[in-house]
Amino acid sequence: MTLETEIGDLVAAGAGADREIVRGVFARLREALSSGFVRAAEPDASSPTGWRVNTWVKQGILLGFRCGDMVDASMDHGKLPF
Secondary structure: OOHHHHHHHHHHHHHHOOHHHHHHHHHHHHHHHHHOOOOOEEEOOOOOOOEEEOHHHHHHHHHHHHHOOOOOOOOOOOOOOO
8 A cells, every 4th residue: 555545545534543553654754755755746847837736745744733742842841932
């Protein structure tokens, strides 16, 4: 099964998708994006803008946000909330 298919299946599962499976697929998506194997958008001469968006990559990123953990990354660790 391809990463694209796995992400499509998880998106279709909605809130019923297994969180740990989503996190594993998202980790593989991040790795593929970082290595350049997968791109969020690709050149496409037939498109008016010259680019084609890979919707499944966007969906995978959104899955990562939905099933990820919140961490405090502030410099003051929440002492000066905005």
